[in-house]
């Protein structure tokens with residue numbers, strides 16, 4: 001079943017069009033990788049899907065579970081199961097990580113008609129999830145991302161994902177900033193969260209991550225448009241030949 | 255000018271009435287101090303916005319009204335049940351009704367040997383030696399009209415005397431109640447805290463308006479800190495939204511003494527808090543923290559002055575304000591570093607969060623440094639809630655209103671967390687949450 005359908009999506013920021021007609025279909029149970037050079041619009045696409053206000057959709061539509069995603073507030077999207085792991089996670093001084101997650105998880109549970117978790121159940125859930133991403137428990141009581149290293153922030157994003165258990169996770173360059181060992185543990189965490197009930201979109205520059213989280217599809221985004229799609233081999237070819245190769249191919253194709 | 259004269263005449267006539275009620279007390283030395291004070295008040299009158307110190311705070315709503323100074327104690331039918339929610343667990347409770355000590359409502363209990371907590375008026379009679387040397391000694395040159403007025407009508411208020419080496423484990427709470435009255439009255443408690451050498455204690459001043467009437471609280475607290483003493487002095491201001499509150503704290507610090515003030519202002523239609531600390535002894539340390547939460551048309555003005563007069567002293571200052579509605583905030587932080595005050599370390603931070611486009615702040619750090627080997631920093635920021643942070647919270651499922659609350663509360667958090675009296679800290683947290691909840695439901699309805 002199709003979980004997400006992006007049709008001819010055009011989006012602008014500050015009056016400048018960044019996305020020029022994206023088409024993308026993600027089915028439940030699939031992992032899609034989106035690769036592309038700097039500034040090609042990957043984070044813009046992720047932001048549009050999560051509901052970032054600065055991005056104005058000028059054309060096209062996005063269906064999520066058959067519903068118009070673009071009409072929903074960011075919090076509604078999150079409650080319906082959309083999760084964005086930020087390329088640049090935001091520091092929230094004065095709000096501790098576990099307090100934040102409790103507010104988030106309970107908002108999502110309430111939306112689903114579930115009871116709020118009590119303090120004890122919540123804490124044991126958190127502890128169990130820290131293990132999944134091999135995160136030190138001391139991060140639970142620190143203000144969200146404040147003073148975290150680049151890699152720690154990325155790990156914390158995946159930790160949030162583990163706690164909130166989204167249906168559609170969009171990971172925006174989660175690999176950047178992670179050292180080799182961290183990349184491995186975080187990827188393993190993501191793999192454990194994979195199931196037939198959810199789907200993942202991974203935005204990355206490097207094929208390396210895709211060795212750990214093997215995608216079903218790879219899309220190449222250049223200048224706001226998906227110029228090529230294929231299987232996981234496409235990522236390997238990109239790594240060898242660079243983006244110029246796709247650019248040239250597209251030019252030839254035209 | 256005419257109205258200024260009328261003001262002066264009014265308070266002079268009230269002073270005469272007060273004098274008559276004093277009878278034999280008039281011959282006491284303290285009465286000379288009162289007489290001098292009313293004279294100074296009559297000379298200068300109330301300040302106007304033409305005076306630098308009052309530039310941003312127009313007190314004409316106060317000078318328009320002839321406030322009747324409270325001259326005697328009346329319980330006014332208040333019971334302990336009415337005030338229970340303001341009383342702090344485990345604390346020594348000294349309760350005042352319109353500035354006058356209430357033995358009915360207070361619960362001082364048994365205090366360690368030598369400690370005095372209670373009524374200033376009574377202490378002046380019973381322990382003149384503990385009061386007389388300190389009362390009205392600290393405020394001199396830069397006294398304001400309000401302080402002069404308070405001194406002129408000085409009668410009762412809170413008194414604390416801690417002998418040397420005494421470490422008090424229970425905090426002391428002064429709870430000042432303003433009662434309902436047809437008459438616009440002025441409650442003018444006069445407080446004195448004398449902490450002996452090497453003593454340690456925590457004191458809370460709570461100001462509460464019990465009804466919605468118009469009144470003026472004009473309070474002065476003088477604090478004398480002995481060598482090596484520690485004092486945490488917290489203030490929670492919960493006057494009603496029609497009331498006026500002028501609060502002045504003046505402290506004198508001796509060698510290696512440590513003072514921390516955490517002042518939280520939530521109530522009042524027009525509020526001015528003054529804290530002046532003179533660090534006239536080496537190795538002393540003064541920390542002033544403040545939090546303002548205002549809404550509607552409230553005006554809340556915080557003036558602090560730290561005078562580094564001797565070397566090797568530290569001062570830290572963190573003042574934060576959260577302004578909503580059409581409210582107005584003022585922050586003025588003076589730091590003087592005198593020529594002798596080498597190795598001074600002074601840090602001032604002032605941050606304002608504007609929750610509405612119609613709220614305004616006038617923030618003015620004022621550093622005057624005459625010594626060369628010192629470390630002085632100050633920083634002021636004024637901003638709104640951060641859109642990136644709001645989006646981050648929302649993208650995890652937290653709705654906009656809750657996200658705003660969480661971030662607003664977090665902004666206040668680092669001041670609240672400096673309060674070490676746990677029941678007070680919890681009380682402040684609760685009150686701020688309540689305030690934000692009211693705001694949220696207002697937004698939803700509006």
Ligand SMILES: Nc1ncnc2c1ncn2[C@@H]1O[C@H](COP(=O)(O)OP(=O)(O)OP(=O)(O)O)[C@@H](O)[C@H]1O
Pocket residue numbers: 013014018036037038039040041042043044045054087
């Ligand atoms: N708020 C903004 N104002 C102006 N331009 C913007 C804004 N946000 C994004 N852009 C521009 O949109 C283009 C796409 O940006 P985007 O962040 O989506 O790229 P990306 O593919 O994620 O790049 P990277 O690989 O470097 O993360 C860039 O040229 C960027 O400068």
Ligand SMILES: [Mg+2]
Pocket residue numbers: 042043044087172173
């Ligand atoms: Mg990006």
